[in-house]
Amino acid sequence: MPENDFDAFRKDTLKNVAIEETNSGIFAGKWYPKAGESKYDSISPVDGKHNATVFLATKEQYEEVVRHSQKAFDEWSKIPAPKRGEIIKTIGDELAKKKKDLGALVTLEAGKTTSEGEGEIQEMIDVAYFAAGLSRQLYGLTMASERPDHRLYEQWQPLGPIAVISAFNFPSSVWSWNAMVAAVCGDTVVWKPSTKASLAAVGVMKVISSVLDREGAPQIFSLVASRGSEGGEWISNDPRLKLVSFTGSTKTGRTIYENVARRIGRAILELGGNNCSIVSDRADMKLALKGVAFGALATAGQRCTSTRRVVVHEKIYNEFLAKLKDIYASVKIGNPRSNGVLVGPLIDDGAISTYEKAIAEAVKEGGKLVIGGKRIQVPGLEKGFYVNPAIIEANPGMEITKQETFGPLLYIFKYRTIEEALEIHNAVPQGLSSAIFTTDMREEEYFLSARGSDCGLANVNTSTAGAEIGGAFGGEKETGAGRESGSDSWKLYMRRQTVTINYGRDLPLAQGVRFDV
Numbered sequence: 464m465p466e467n468d469f470d471a472f473r474k475d476t477l478k479n480v481a482i483e484e485t486n487s488g489i490f491a492g493k494w495y496p497k498a499g500e501s502k503y504d505s506i507s508p509v510d511g512k513h514n515a516t517v518f519l520a521t522k523e524q525y526e527e528v529v530r531h532s533q534k535a536f537d538e539w540s541k542i543p544a545p546k547r548g549e550i551i552k553t554i555g556d557e558l559a560k561k562k563k564d565l566g567a568l569v570t571l572e573a574g575k576t577t578s579e580g581e582g583e584i585q586e587m588i589d590v591a592y593f594a595a596g597l598s599r600q601l602y603g604l605t606m607a608s609e610r611p612d613h614r615l616y617e618q619w620q621p622l623g624p625i626a627v628i629s630a631f632n633f634p635s636s637v638w639s640w641n642a643m644v645a646a647v648c649g650d651t652v653v654w655k656p657s658t659k660a661s662l663a664a665v666g667v668m669k670v671i672s673s674v675l676d677r678e679g680a681p682q683i684f685s686l687v688a689s690r691g692s693e694g695g696e697w698i699s700n701d702p703r704l705k706l707v708s709f710t711g712s713t714k715t716g717r718t719i720y721e722n723v724a725r726r727i728g729r730a731i732l733e734l735g736g737n738n739c740s741i742v743s744d745r746a747d748m749k750l751a752l753k754g755v756a757f758g759a760l761a762t763a764g765q766r767c768t769s770t771r772r773v774v775v776h777e778k779i780y781n782e783f784l785a786k787l788k789d790i791y792a793s794v795k796i797g798n799p800r801s802n803g804v805l806v807g808p809l810i811d812d813g814a815i816s817t818y819e820k821a822i823a824e825a826v827k828e829g830g831k832l833v834i835g836g837k838r839i840q841v842p843g844l845e846k847g848f849y850v851n852p853a854i855i856e857a858n859p860g861m862e863i864t865k866q867e868t869f870g871p872l873l874y875i876f877k878y879r880t881i882e883e884a885l886e887i888h889n890a891v892p893q894g895l896s897s898a899i900f901t902t903d904m905r906e907e908e909y910f911l912s913a914r915g916s917d918c919g920l921a922n923v924n925t926s927t928a929g930a931e932i933g934g935a936f937g938g939e940k941e942t943g944a945g946r947e948s949g950s951d952s953w954k955l956y957m958r959r960q961t962v963t964i965n966y967g968r969d970l971p972l973a974q975g976v977r978f979d980v
């Protein structure tokens with residue numbers, strides 16, 4: 464198939480992942496009928512044409528999904544964790560077989576390049592294997608009791624059914640960071656995908672549910688495609704869902720957090736990022752350019768980890784900006800399947816207007832647009848949603864630079880001292896990812912000190928974007944709460960129980976308290 468025959472690609476891709484013209488967006492042990500009051504027409508951002516239709520859940524169907532998830536939990540939580548891990552491993556194996564097909568679906572629906580689309584599925588495979596290993600490491604601590612003949616330790620129990628609300632930009636991998644880890648912990652998962660990425664969710668669920676069937680395991684993952692605000696309201700106000708992990712905007716995250724807090728539930732929030740890279744006069748220039756370009760341009764700037772600000776030392780500012788402009792001028796924008804294309808489309812028309820508005824606002828506030836910033840037409844894909852990535856020379860006082868604009872818009876600032884660079888770096892309400900490019904150990908250590916980066920992720924000589932699954936992922940300040948994926952993030956998906964056992968014949972009391980009856 465010629466690489467630019469996008470219609471043929473669409474047909475093949477949908478067929479390979481068993482997506483039909485109309486699909487059910489609701490799975491709870493079985494797929495619900497392909498009919499309903501509300502549906503979503505998926506449009507590819509690549510060519511603006513229709514992909515397929517997904518039927519969305521009603522409140523009654525949502526109720527059935529949660530009931531199913533509760534029942535599945537009763538069964539699943541009884542299975543020993545290492546056995547659960549074995550089952551999750553087989554999901555990883557199956558995803559590995561389907562990597563190309565599911566990656567293509569991400570390209571079709573979210574407009575990612577082939578390499579990034581497949582990278583998304585690789586991230587799911589990685590986390591499935593990570594979770595399988597983790598299933599034998601859900602350790603608690605044993606403490607020394609202050610009382611004689613007492614044992615004090617902690618154990619970890621499954622939480623119950625939990626919910627994951629995912630965003631369009633990482634339509635399946637961010638779900639898997641939560642879902643795979645939660646599953647080995649013994650939880651079951653209700654998934655509400657971004658409506659804009661309903662197809663990826665349906666495709667992934669088809670693969671995963673068939674593995675669980677084959678393994679004779681309970682259907683622990685449910686899907687409830689629904690209108691964003693509606694599904695989010697149902698889930699965040701539902702005390703049966705012990706944890707809500709939400710990825711999306713700070714605005715929506717705040718509402719979700721408030722709702723979950725009102726019912727004293729647990730939340731993990733991965734919200735807006737406004738990630739900054741510092742480029743020192745002692746940076747390896749080539750590496751810094753590549754790191755900043757990847758951070759700002761990959762996924763067309765639609766990652767929560769995208770580089771949105773770069774603070775460059777005054778000595779190399781002009782050289783760095785000139786070279787970065789050269790990269791921007793030469794980078795290929797267009798069909799994300801075409802060889803050499805590094806920047807695909809934005810997700811929809813709305814994203815383009817947000818992008819254009821932010822640029823207009825930045826210019827109004829005194830910023831200087833030095834390249835890009837316009838909508839463009841890609842030949843043969845005239846209805847797709849493409850823009851020229853923009854760089855704006857800015858000053859830190861500009862209010863717009865404190866906001867996240869989900870697109871390829873990079874603000875560049877000048878600094879003199881490392882202290883000043885960090886001040887600019889930290890002067891935003893978000894705190895997800897950060898980077899410094901330097902070969903100077905003192906600068907690097909300052910960046911990593913308590914006075915340095917205030918973000919959840921700190922990178923040295925590599926990009927703000929592109930984290931590995933093995934680390935705990937998440938941010939500070941308005942970016943959110945909690946961590947996902949690697950390290951000890953699993954603890955958020957379990958409840959900690961502190962156990963005190965008295966194996967003596969007396970009842971000595973802690974703190975020496977006396978209570979003689």
Ligand code: UN1
Pocket residue numbers: 630632633637710765766767768769927928929930931
């Ligand atoms: C996101 O954009 O929500 O670190 C997650 C990265 C990816 C994940 C991004 N591994 O860029």
